[in-house]
Amino acid sequence: MALELKRYADPSALDDALAGMVVEKLREGIARRGSASLVLSGGRTPRGLFARLAATDLAWDRVCITLADDRWVPPDHADSNERTVRSVLLQDKAAAARFIPLYNGAADPWAGLDAARAALAELPRPFDVVVLGMGEDGHTASLFPAADTLPPPSSATCADCIGIRPAKAPHDRLSLTPAALLDSRLIALHFTGAGKWSVLCEALKPGAVETFPVRTIIQQDQVPCHVFWTL
Numbered sequence: 001m002a003l004e005l006k007r008y009a010d011p012s013a014l015d016d017a018l019a020g021m022v023v024e025k026l027r028e029g030i031a032r033r034g035s036a037s038l039v040l041s042g043g044r045t046p047r048g049l050f051a052r053l054a055a056t057d058l059a060w061d062r063v064c065i066t067l068a069d070d071r072w073v074p075p076d077h078a079d080s081n082e083r084t085v086r087s088v089l090l091q092d093k094a095a096a097a098r099f100i101p102l103y104n105g106a107a108d109p110w111a112g113l114d115a116a117r118a119a120l121a122e123l124p125r126p127f128d129v130v131v132l133g134m135g136e137d138g139h140t141a142s143l144f145p146a147a148d149t150l151p152p153p154s155s156a157t158c159a160d161c162i163g164i165r166p167a168k169a170p171h172d173r174l175s176l177t178p179a180a181l182l183d184s185r186l187i188a189l190h191f192t193g194a195g196k197w198s199v200l201c202e203a204l205k206p207g208a209v210e211t212f213p214v215r216t217i218i219q220q221d222q223v224p225c226h227v228f229w230t231l
């Protein structure tokens, strides 16, 4: 299992280290292939990472960025991950990066799947770096435990992305599928807090992916996965 656990003293040291690793991998991708791709998550945890990346000197015009998931809300909605990326990351030096949003204005994620799949086809694959968060229920991206996911209103599916109707979390979402997330050269799982650490320890035990969807990322040996965390 290509899993590395990297614990840091505090959130600031954690974000410094993760930003450094992301920049190193993007630089490597640009040097080797002329461009690089970066997949990011939403929520609260990555805001410090985004601010650090925005202030970093890099050939951002060679970098293509998308999200691992987004809530199906317009980009000016307070809960939009796209809004967070645009307002915190795509500023200063990183403003030159190309951003591919998941939300495309369709009535719901299932109606938007074809356009989302076409948009994702613009990114260099395998993704150079995928940064994922994790909830205290063991979800990652918008891949929630089966018990917390309602039946979809449509059977529309696509290899790269999936519509999700969570039972508890707000909003329908569009999420990259496990296969798309694993079509990458390196995955960083990024979280803080003792609660999430104990969830990770549980998820590292043998068991069903449906119980802890993060298992699809940490219990595989296809892609190196580095867990960046602090209490």
Ligand code: 6PG
Binding pocket: 041, 042, 043, 044, 045, 046, 068, 069, 070, 071, 081, 132, 133, 134, 135, 139, 140, 141, 142
């Ligand atoms: C989302 C994220 C989600 C997030 C976790 C952790 O759209 O909410 O992509 O997977 O990473 O829920 O969120 P926090 O960082 O806010 O705890």
